[in-house]
Amino acid sequence: DAKTTQPTSMDCAEGRAANLPCNHSTISGNEYVYWYRQIHSQGPQYIIHGLKNNETNEMASLIITEDRKSSTLILPHATLRDTAVYYCIVRVAGKDNYGQNFVFGPGTRLSVLP
């Protein structure tokens, strides 16, 4: 069973904020929310992760709801180079917790339009 659900695709105008939602209603207390993206013909690229507090880095902001059942990745000023597939993943903290605990779903295909 998928731990996360994301819209299949989204469009965003260049220069506007892109808000990508993710539902993870069965998330447990020790699971982090990760976001990766994959630009065409490249390997996935790490964006950001968080547990319960909102996080911001040079690439994006991550907003996690208080009940942690959903989150939103925000790209504040989307550019054409942000066109990619964005993956939301939940993962248990700690070493050796990969395998089936770290699963890439189909993601959201974001198209930034000029």
Place this chain on the structure above:
Amino acid sequence: DAGVIQSPRHEVTEMGQEVTLRCKPISGHDYLFWYRQTMMRGLELLIYFNNNVPIDDSGMPEDRFSAKMPNASFSTLKIQPSEPRDSAVYFCASSLETDQLQPQHFGDGTRLSIL
């Protein structure tokens, strides 16, 4: 700093041939992952290593697939014999795991076509 380096970038071979994919992780990283990506199944974790030791190979599809990590700076994924359904993009990733979660860093993949 160099990222994860995979070779070759593209491989085209005939069914039944042995295929070897190579990966050099980021220096100092102690975890190495092999993934496969297809249109039908998306990105799947095949196997991962910690300190050169395989930890979980439950994602390896068949005995035709094998992976090794003889040292901290090199890993191979081998398919013998290869079949057309093995055609996919194979990614290698590495991470430095601590008690704090660390992201995986991916290479640009090997696009494998089995004819």
